[in-house]
Amino acid sequence: MYLNPSKMLFISCLMLGTFISISANSWLGVWMGLEINLLSFIPLMTDQKNILTTEASLKYFLIQAFASAILLFSIISSYIISSLMFQFNISFPFSILISSALLLKMGAAPFHFWFPGTMEGLNWRNCFILMTWQKIAPMILLSYTIKINLFFTLIIITCSIIGSMGGLNQTSLRKLMAYSSINHLGWMIAALMMGENLWIFYFSMYAFLSASIIFLFNCFEIFHINQNYPLMSSHPVIKFYLFIAFLSLGGLPPFLGFLPKWIVIQSLSESNQLFLITVMVTMTLITLFYYLRITFSAILLTYSNTKWNSHSPIDLNVFMSLSILASISAFGLILTTLIYLTL
Numbered sequence: 001m002y003l004n005p006s007k008m009l010f011i012s013c014l015m016l017g018t019f020i021s022i023s024a025n026s027w028l029g030v031w032m033g034l035e036i037n038l039l040s041f042i043p044l045m046t047d048q049k050n051i052l053t054t055e056a057s058l059k060y061f062l063i064q065a066f067a068s069a070i071l072l073f074s075i076i077s078s079y080i081i082s083s084l085m086f087q088f089n090i091s092f093p094f095s096i097l098i099s100s101a102l103l104l105k106m107g108a109a110p111f112h113f114w115f116p117g118t119m120e121g122l123n124w125r126n127c128f129i130l131m132t133w134q135k136i137a138p139m140i141l142l143s144y145t146i147k148i149n150l151f152f153t154l155i156i157i158t159c160s161i162i163g164s165m166g167g168l169n170q171t172s173l174r175k176l177m178a179y180s181s182i183n184h185l186g187w188m189i190a191a192l193m194m195g196e197n198l199w200i201f202y203f204s205m206y207a208f209l210s211a212s213i214i215f216l217f218n219c220f221e222i223f224h225i226n227q228n229y230p231l232m233s234s235h236p237v238i239k240f241y242l243f244i245a246f247l248s249l250g251g252l253p254p255f256l257g258f259l260p261k262w263i264v265i266q267s268l269s270e271s272n273q274l275f276l277i278t279v280m281v282t283m284t285l286i287t288l289f290y291y292l293r294i295t296f297s298a299i300l301l302t303y304s305n306t307k308w309n310s311h312s313p314i315d316l317n318v319f320m321s322l323s324i325l326a327s328i329s330a331f332g333l334i335l336t337t338l339i340y341l342t343l
Contacts, residue, residue, distance in 0.1 A: 098145055202264060
């Protein structure tokens with residue numbers, strides 16, 4: 001799919017738009033990079049085999065264009081007022097507007113209303129791009145305006161609550177991953193408040209764990225929860241890998257996904273953000289609850305499987321790739337702890 005020349009061109013422009021945004025020395029350059037990024041992702045979203053991609057791409061375009069309009073309005077208004085007052089800094093209401101536009105672009109709660117519906121209309125490759133790469137530019141730009149104040153504390157709490165509660169009644173795995181992404185956004189914004197290095201580490205771990213899950217879903221074309229259940233009779237080891245990655249993404253110790261959460265909790269506790277830690281950890285436990293519910297129902301219960309519904313044998317390269325990803329997810333925290341102790 002991504003090997004034909006037009007797709008490669010759009011992927012290159014997508015990456016270029018992000019790099020322009022994060023390396024621009026003016027807000028107008030930032031806006032230009034975000035627009036290049038948006039107009040490159042729309043053609044990647046369209047798929048003639050899936051009728052829902054048209055709705056998803058239109059929804060994504062309208063939301064991103066609206067967020068860009070708010071961003072541009074805030075920037076120009078801030079420039080005008082700064083030149084009139086002879087002090088060149090972004091005043092408080094405009095910094096809140098700029099932050100809100102960036103939060104809308106990345107799909108953070110309470111501006112998340114478009115995100116699960118858009119994810120539902122995409123294939124797994126585009127879902128991965130939307131969950132990871134499309135968040136890089138808005139998050140880095142958010143670091144220019146972020147402060148430890150009531151606004152961002154409320155955003156983090158809202159992301160944690162909506163991300164955990166929204167996934168409770170979902171049967172679609174794409175929507176489940178979307179709400180999981182909203183929950184992780186709360187942790188990422190908290191990491192960004194503590195420092196950019198901490199955000200880079202958290203984002204890298206999140207992207208790796210999401211990639212390992214989406215790679216498996218894409219290989220077996222799994223889109224709903226009930227498609228996981230017959231996987232046990234045909235590929236029990238693969239199902240074991242899947243749920244290790246799921247629990248790791250939820251942040252269950254002793255898997256790798258707990259490590260970035262652990263470091264964020266430690267950084268927030270050093271800043272005396274105890275109420276924020278309590279809300280985030282409590283909501284993450286709810287996220288872990290529906291991951292564990294899926295895991296128990298898929299592994300502990302038996303399901304009837306017809307003989308003519310036999311799956312084809314899995315490719316050896318795919319099996320080895322899944323084995324490596326699952327091993328890193330399962331033993332990554334233990335290995336990093338041992339390395340830290342030896343150093």
